[in-house]
Amino acid sequence: MNTPFTSSDFEFDARHIWHPYSTTNSNVELFAVESAEGVRLKLSDGREVIDGMSSWWSMVHGYNHPEMNKALKDQIDRMSHVMFGGLTHKPAVELARRLIDLTPDSMQTVFFSDSGSVAVEVAIKMAMQYWQCRGETGKTKMLTFKGGYYGDTTGGMSICDPENGMHHHFTGILPEHYFVERPACKWGDEFEEAYIEPFKQQLEALSGQVAAVIVEPIVQGAGGMYFFSPEFLKRVKELCDEHGVLLIHDEIATGFGRTGKMFACEHAGIEPDIMCVGKALTGGYMSMAATLCTAHVSDTISAKEPMMHGPTFMANPLTCAAGVASLEILGRGDWQHQVANIEEILQDQLSTCLELDIVQEVRVLGGIGVVELKEPVVMSEIQSEFPKEGVWVRPFGKLVYVMPPYVISDEDLKFLCQGIYKVLDRMYGNN
Numbered sequence: 001m002n003t004p005f006t007s008s009d010f011e012f013d014a015r016h017i018w019h020p021y022s023t024t025n026s027n028v029e030l031f032a033v034e035s036a037e038g039v040r041l042k043l044s045d046g047r048e049v050i051d052g053m054s055s056w057w058s059m060v061h062g063y064n065h066p067e068m069n070k071a072l073k074d075q076i077d078r079m080s081h082v083m084f085g086g087l088t089h090k091p092a093v094e095l096a097r098r099l100i101d102l103t104p105d106s107m108q109t110v111f112f113s114d115s116g117s118v119a120v121e122v123a124i125k126m127a128m129q130y131w132q133c134r135g136e137t138g139k140t141k142m143l144t145f146k147g148g149y150y151g152d153t154t155g156g157m158s159i160c161d162p163e164n165g166m167h168h169h170f171t172g173i174l175p176e177h178y179f180v181e182r183p184a185c186k187w188g189d190e191f192e193e194a195y196i197e198p199f200k201q202q203l204e205a206l207s208g209q210v211a212a213v214i215v216e217p218i219v220q221g222a223g224g225m226y227f228f229s230p231e232f233l234k235r236v237k238e239l240c241d242e243h244g245v246l247l248i249h250d251e252i253a254t255g256f257g258r259t260g261k262m263f264a265c266e267h268a269g270i271e272p273d274i275m276c277v278g279k280a281l282t283g284g285y286m287s288m289a290a291t292l293c294t295a296h297v298s299d300t301i302s303a304k305e306p307m308m309h310g311p312t313f314m315a316n317p318l319t320c321a322a323g324v325a326s327l328e329i330l331g332r333g334d335w336q337h338q339v340a341n342i343e344e345i346l347q348d349q350l351s352t353c354l355e356l357d358i359v360q361e362v363r364v365l366g367g368i369g370v371v372e373l374k375e376p377v378v379m380s381e382i383q384s385e386f387p388k389e390g391v392w393v394r395p396f397g398k399l400v401y402v403m404p405p406y407v408i409s410d411e412d413l414k415f416l417c418q419g420i421y422k423v424l425d426r427m428y429g430n431n
């Protein structure tokens with residue numbers, strides 16, 4: 001696999017390989033990456049681009065990180081994989097120990113899985129089994145907010161935004177759950193009790209049927225890059241407790257420092273009953289996710305029955321070793337000033353995009369910068385423009401957004417922001 005990427009590789013790819021949410025006859029240009037280092041992707045055409053996406057939130061320490069590489073090489077020489085049924089190993093125990101240390105105090109039990117979507121499936125099953133074990137068999141529904149994204153498997157899809165998600169492709173197959181309007185109290189808005197009223201009413205009406213409320217705390221990610229008030233989240237927690245409903249936090253995108261706190265729920269000072277993490281868990285090196293829960297939840301289920309899930313590659317040792325190495329790096333705490341610095345630069349640099357008529361709003365939180373346009377981009381036109389400016393950005397809909405690796409330098413980050421401005425100016429300039 002050390003041979004260069006050729007035009008026949010591109011042809012083969014176009015004909016035979018699906019990419020995320022793509023057709024096999026897509027007219028959006030595809031780029032091949034030969035290697036990557038730090039915040040830079042080296043493309044097969046010789047260009048280098050600065051990665052604004054952290055490979056979808058995950059590559060927080062940058063590519064080809066010596067310490068990460070070493071941890072994986074060391075683990076490969078011991079064992080890459082062993083089943084988790086009836087067996088255990090040091091990398092799994094060490095990763096679970098660190099996760100329990102890092103997450104809110106009440107998170108005490110870890111379920112490892114392969115991807116974020118599966119972690120959400122596990123969270124849903126956990127919530128349902130919890131109520132069954134308590135003899136409350138009527139509690140089988142989820143209540144969530146519109147505008148969410150929870151993954152691509154049936155359980156996850158069924159709670160994704162009902163209009164812009166995938167519901168209409170799979171009507172009749174997806175379980176039906178309950179939705180309430182997305183939190184209208186944005187990040188930075190002063191909270192008033194009226195904001196929580198729609199949620200409160202739904203919860204009151206439905207609490208007998210609802211196993212859990214599931215929410216992406218503070219940042220709705222792939223459903224619209226929308227930031228909402230910590231006070232709102234706090235009220236959600238209080239109301240769940242009041243009505244005897246479990247609270248699930250999906251921190252798959254927000255976890256591990258991205259919003260400026262280790263976990264987004266810390267902005268609100270609350271703790272969920274069940275929590276999903278993924279994406280940056282292994283520093284972007286391997287596919288892994290986890291569902292954590294309180295001792296009360298795991299004890300309640302375990303007193304009656306097994307937790308009914310068990311992936312073949314559960315707690316894969318190589319993957320766990322990547323997780324341990326990534327959490328070791330995070331544990332040193334540099335991420336805190338790195339993310340704060342990214343936030344400051346994104347605020348300053350992206351605000352120049354407001355000069356462009358096409359731009360509706362610029363919003364920044366922690367290491368996330370969003371330029372919302374007044375109309376959706378045309379991917380076949382805009383995608384190739386970013387590498388021309390030496391940056392890698394992948395917009396969706398009206399959103400041009402970045403969440404760069406934490407290790408990005410000030411200079412590279414400014415270059416990234418300027419690249420976005422130049423592309424938008426060239427494509428949608430005011431004159």
Ligand SMILES: *Cc1c(COP(=O)(O)O)cnc(C)c1O
Nearest residue numbers: 115116117149150151221252253
């Ligand atoms: C990405 C994401 C998922 C799904 O994770 P995969 O690893 O892609 O399956 C679920 N929830 C949130 C909030 C996400 O950002």
